[in-house]
Amino acid sequence: MSEIDSELELALNFLDINQEQSIKRLFDILRIPSISTQEKHKKDCLKAAHWFVEQLSEIGFESSIRETNGHPMVVAHFETEGPHFLFYGHYDVQPVDPIDLWDNDPFNPTIEEINKVKVIKARGASDDKGQVMTFIEACRSHIKTSGTLPCKISILLEGEEEIGSPSMSAFLKENSKELSADYCLVCDTGMWDKKTPCITTMLRGMVGDEVKITAANRDLHSGMYGGVATNPIHILSRILSLLHDENGRVTLNGFYNDVPELSKKQKEQWDSLNFDVSQFLGDVGLSNVIGETNYSPLEKIWSQPTCEVNGIWGGYIEPGFKTVLPSEASAKVSFRLVGNQDPDKILKSFREHVKKYLPNDCKVEFRAKAGSGASSLPVDSVEIKAAEKALNDEWGINPKMVGCGGSIPIGDHFKNILGANSLLVGFGLDDDKIHSPNEKYNLSSYQKGARSWARIIYNLSKI
Amino acid sequence: MSEIDSELELALNFLDINQEQSIKRLFDILRIPSISTQEKHKKDCLKAAHWFVEQLSEIGFESSIRETNGHPMVVAHFETEGPHFLFYGHYDVQPVDPIDLWDNDPFNPTIEEINKVKVIKARGASDDKGQVMTFIEACRSHIKTSGTLPCKISILLEGEEEIGSPSMSAFLKENSKELSADYCLVCDTGMWDKKTPCITTMLRGMVGDEVKITAANRDLHSGMYGGVATNPIHILSRILSLLHDENGRVTLNGFYNDVPELSKKQKEQWDSLNFDVSQFLGDVGLSNVIGETNYSPLEKIWSQPTCEVNGIWGGYIEPGFKTVLPSEASAKVSFRLVGNQDPDKILKSFREHVKKYLPNDCKVEFRAKAGSGASSLPVDSVEIKAAEKALNDEWGINPKMVGCGGSIPIGDHFKNILGANSLLVGFGLDDDKIHSPNEKYNLSSYQKGARSWARIIYNLSKI
Numbered sequence: 012m013s014e015i016d017s018e019l020e021l022a023l024n025f026l027d028i029n030q031e032q033s034i035k036r037l038f039d040i041l042r043i044p045s046i047s048t049q050e051k052h053k054k055d056c057l058k059a060a061h062w063f064v065e066q067l068s069e070i071g072f073e074s075s076i077r078e079t080n081g082h083p084m085v086v087a088h089f090e091t092e093g094p095h096f097l098f099y100g101h102y103d104v105q106p107v108d109p110i111d112l113w114d115n116d117p118f119n120p121t122i123e124e125i126n127k128v129k130v131i132k133a134r135g136a137s138d139d140k141g142q143v144m145t146f147i148e149a150c151r152s153h154i155k156t157s158g159t160l161p162c163k164i165s166i167l168l169e170g171e172e173e174i175g176s177p178s179m180s181a182f183l184k185e186n187s188k189e190l191s192a193d194y195c196l197v198c199d200t201g202m203w204d205k206k207t208p209c210i211t212t213m214l215r216g217m218v219g220d221e222v223k224i225t226a227a228n229r230d231l232h233s234g235m236y237g238g239v240a241t242n243p244i245h246i247l248s249r250i251l252s253l254l255h256d257e258n259g260r261v262t263l264n265g266f267y268n269d270v271p272e273l274s275k276k277q278k279e280q281w282d283s284l285n286f287d288v289s290q291f292l293g294d295v296g297l298s299n300v301i302g303e304t305n306y307s308p309l310e311k312i313w314s315q316p317t318c319e320v321n322g323i324w325g326g327y328i329e330p331g332f333k334t335v336l337p338s339e340a341s342a343k344v345s346f347r348l349v350g351n352q353d354p355d356k357i358l359k360s361f362r363e364h365v366k367k368y369l370p371n372d373c374k375v376e377f378r379a380k381a382g383s384g385a386s387s388l389p390v391d392s393v394e395i396k397a398a399e400k401a402l403n404d405e406w407g408i409n410p411k412m413v414g415c416g417g418s419i420p421i422g423d424h425f426k427n428i429l430g431a432n433s434l435l436v437g438f439g440l441d442d443d444k445i446h447s448p449n450e451k452y453n454l455s456s457y458q459k460g461a462r463s464w465a466r467i468i469y470n471l472s473k474i
Numbered sequence: 475m476s477e478i479d480s481e482l483e484l485a486l487n488f489l490d491i492n493q494e495q496s497i498k499r500l501f502d503i504l505r506i507p508s509i510s511t512q513e514k515h516k517k518d519c520l521k522a523a524h525w526f527v528e529q530l531s532e533i534g535f536e537s538s539i540r541e542t543n544g545h546p547m548v549v550a551h552f553e554t555e556g557p558h559f560l561f562y563g564h565y566d567v568q569p570v571d572p573i574d575l576w577d578n579d580p581f582n583p584t585i586e587e588i589n590k591v592k593v594i595k596a597r598g599a600s601d602d603k604g605q606v607m608t609f610i611e612a613c614r615s616h617i618k619t620s621g622t623l624p625c626k627i628s629i630l631l632e633g634e635e636e637i638g639s640p641s642m643s644a645f646l647k648e649n650s651k652e653l654s655a656d657y658c659l660v661c662d663t664g665m666w667d668k669k670t671p672c673i674t675t676m677l678r679g680m681v682g683d684e685v686k687i688t689a690a691n692r693d694l695h696s697g698m699y700g701g702v703a704t705n706p707i708h709i710l711s712r713i714l715s716l717l718h719d720e721n722g723r724v725t726l727n728g729f730y731n732d733v734p735e736l737s738k739k740q741k742e743q744w745d746s747l748n749f750d751v752s753q754f755l756g757d758v759g760l761s762n763v764i765g766e767t768n769y770s771p772l773e774k775i776w777s778q779p780t781c782e783v784n785g786i787w788g789g790y791i792e793p794g795f796k797t798v799l800p801s802e803a804s805a806k807v808s809f810r811l812v813g814n815q816d817p818d819k820i821l822k823s824f825r826e827h828v829k830k831y832l833p834n835d836c837k838v839e840f841r842a843k844a845g846s847g848a849s850s851l852p853v854d855s856v857e858i859k860a861a862e863k864a865l866n867d868e869w870g871i872n873p874k875m876v877g878c879g880g881s882i883p884i885g886d887h888f889k890n891i892l893g894a895n896s897l898l899v900g901f902g903l904d905d906d907k908i909h910s911p912n913e914k915y916n917l918s919s920y921q922k923g924a925r926s927w928a929r930i931i932y933n934l935s936k937i
Binding site: 047048049050105106108109112173174175215217219221226227228229230231232233234235236237238239240241242244245247248249251252253254255288291292295296297298299300301302308311312315317319320321322323324325326327328329330331332333334335336337340341342343345347370371372380415416417418441444445446447448 | 510511512513568569571572575636637638678680682684689690691692693694695696697698699700701702703704705707708710711712714715716717718751754755758759760761762763764765771774775778780782783784785786787788789790791792793794795796797798799800803804805806808810833834835843878879880881904907908909910911
């Protein structure tokens with residue numbers, strides 16, 4: 012074993028020996044209910060940001076809270092020799108409703124054994140606090156064993172990822188000099204399966220809109236007005252039902268204009284992954300693959316755009332009956348974008364669709380959710396090769412190169428504002444129930460995730 | 475003035491002299507939040523029932539609370555000579571949401587002046603506590619001035635009208651001997667306009683259903699599953715949007731089978747009412763008359779069936795965004811029925827419609843709301859003629875004979891179970907905002923309503 016390799020061995024050993032304290036630290040941050048979309052949790056978001064500043068300061072990073080118009084950023088730098096990497100993660104989490112479906116308090120983390128596998132259960136265990144901590148623990152292991160990191164590392168944690176990162180773009184522009192790095196590292200993605208890591212090279216973008224349709228100026232009695240007065244729930248249902256044609260294709264004008272054909276090579280590589288869609292859907296109690304039949308399930312998730320209604324409400328929704336003809340009906344709709352689809356153009360086309368089917372005595376109001384385009388990363392860079400090797404060393408199997416149906420706008424921002432590509436590696440699993448009740452992160456994801464990052468930053472320092 | 479006419483004059487004078495105390499009594503009952511559909515108000519419903527028992531006992535009725543499987547009935551009898559009339563009303567009220575839109579506490583009644591007209595503002599002021607009190611105050615006026623009523627009167631008040639009267643049918647069957655009367659009197663309808671009373675001779679029936687569609691067995695991440703997994707909001711929107719065709723006609727199989735053609739005579743009488751639909755809709759901020767063009771607006775409201783979605787909900791409906799692909803989506807749907815439409819058949823047809831468009835990997839659950847058929851009353855009976863004369867005497871104008879888009883299942887029950895027809899007279903106005911925020915009852919409706927009933931029961935005793 013060379014001197015340098017022994018440096019890595021020391022770090023990996025440190026992670027194994029100190030696992031208990033590492034879990035304790037993760038539990039501390041999981042206890043803070045930093046739900047960014049809910050005003051009542053604003054202070055908890057700030058508290059989570061401070062917690063990370065303290066953690067990073069303790070192991071030698073120069074760390075600070077940085078104000079934005081929304082929840083603050085955490086920025087930390089560790090100065091040393093070598094190339095410069097910028098790590099990104101987020102400390103905010105999704106809401107917990109429906110709370111009744113949680114087995115435990117979502118902010119009281121526990122370790123449980125499910126099918127002989129130990130998991131950490133809590134909101135944010137996987138998305139994204141657990142994943143962020145794999146990187147910070149990896150840094151800790153190098154610093155505590157070698158006194159320094161193998162390369163210069165900056166860390167940027169945001170508190171608005173779950174609400175579409177509204178402050179990120181301006182923040183990066185204002186601080187581009189400070190944050191510019193050779194390459195970015197992002198830990199907000201998943202494994203291919205329990206045994207196989209992967210590197211995500213293609214991400215969908217996203218844009219969302221909330222639409223409220225108002226008919227009468229007050230709730231009406233359905234006996235007095237039913238049959239002559241417009242019911243906004245009927246209008247909204249119609250508008251939403253017309254968003255897809257009978258083949259599941261989105262009907263918005265120009266929606267597919269900037270959606271590229273998938274290359275034959277890419278299609279072949281994805282087909283070779285032998286994705287088991289029956290199992291994928293079967294795990295959540297479904298059996299039908301919806302949508303167009305001329306795309307494989309993986310192509311649909313990774314390279315086709317979508318339109319989903321994420322929420323709908325109107326009229327009387329409490330227990331019992333109220334024969335009301337309501338004044339208002341609302342929905343939250345979001346679009347996953349691919350290729351060169353432009354969030355603003357898609358939003359505009361959606362609003363035109365709504366207005367097209369809106370009766371002239373009804374009103375409509377919109378409230379957009381900040382959007383971002385899709386991104387695609389070069390798979391043959393030295394950075395990705397270095398990470399590939401590190402992951403192979405840790406997991407004993409070559410990582411898969413995959414797409415991702417989700418949206419991590421940061422890759423897009425880093426490319427456009429900082430001019431840097433991103434390495435997307437994460438240790439989440441399909442059954443982590445992120446955004447759902449009983450979110451979990453496998454203990455092996457946490458431990459081997461930290462070991463993987465210790466290897467990756469070590470390998471990256473050598474390129 | 476004959477001796478007998480002077481009896482009526484004494485009663486009418488009593489009502490005028492004692493108006494203040496009469497309003498005070500109405501305020502007492504309006505303060506009790508007897509919302510029948512909400513479990514948390516169960517005790518308030520019982521309290522309201524007790525309040526009426528005490529009121530009626532005080533003026534000489536033999537009164538009692540009568541248990542049912544739901545909220546109790548109030549039954550009261552006043553024994554004397556002459557024909558026997560059964561008065562019906564309800565002491566339960568609608569929920570108050572959206573509570574933000576009320577100017578005052580809905581259960582703290584006030585008298586306000588709106589456009590120089592004095593109104594009583596509270597939930598239930600019009601529907602139906604104010605209306606019930608017009609009758610009880612009329613009884614009080616006769617009893618306090620003549621020592622008795624001009625005819626035998628029984629009173630039946632229920633506490634489940636706003637939830638579809640689930641206990642009424644069984645209760646009437648069990649107590650048919652006690653409650654059988656020559657004719658029934660119902661005060662739950664409205665005036666033609668501020669100056670013109672009316673007698674309702676046609677009522678729509680109603681049946682309702684709650685539908686819950688479940689797709690995945692848990693909420694999913696729309697990035698991971700969007701594009702391949704079924705979104706139950708999409709399914710529900712489609713099912714609801716297909717309930718009406720492009721002409722506004724309900725598409726359910728067999729829906730119009732038992733809907734009769736309106737007689738030429740009836741159509742002409744209604745046309746002669748010169749109903750101003752522009753004003754009717756304009757008052758609530760709308761301008762378009764929806765639905766089929768081959769029926770007049772009054773025909774649509776009074777003699778055509780409807781299908782309305784009264785509530786819809788699913789996914790994330792709190793402030794902010796959550797890119798969830800939800801597990802469930804639900805709606806409350808109700809149907810106004812006419813002619814011989816059978817509630818059970820309509821419910822069955824609705825459920826077949828839902829199942830027809832349900833993907834085979836989704837589940838559906840239904841929860842019916844008790845239904846009742848439509849009713850139509852003979853307009854040339856001596857009872858209706860006696861009431862017509864009484865209303866003309868009070869208001870100085872002949873009452874209109876009208877239909878009603880709402881559903882008062884009791885008329886149907888009285889006919890089928892007790893074998894008695896019903897006289898439907900009420901003093902509500904179109905702008906009373908029943909079932910909506912800021913419900914009110916004009917002070918003139920209350921005062922002249924009581925005077926009208928004093929006259930009606932006097933006239934009925936002479937037939």
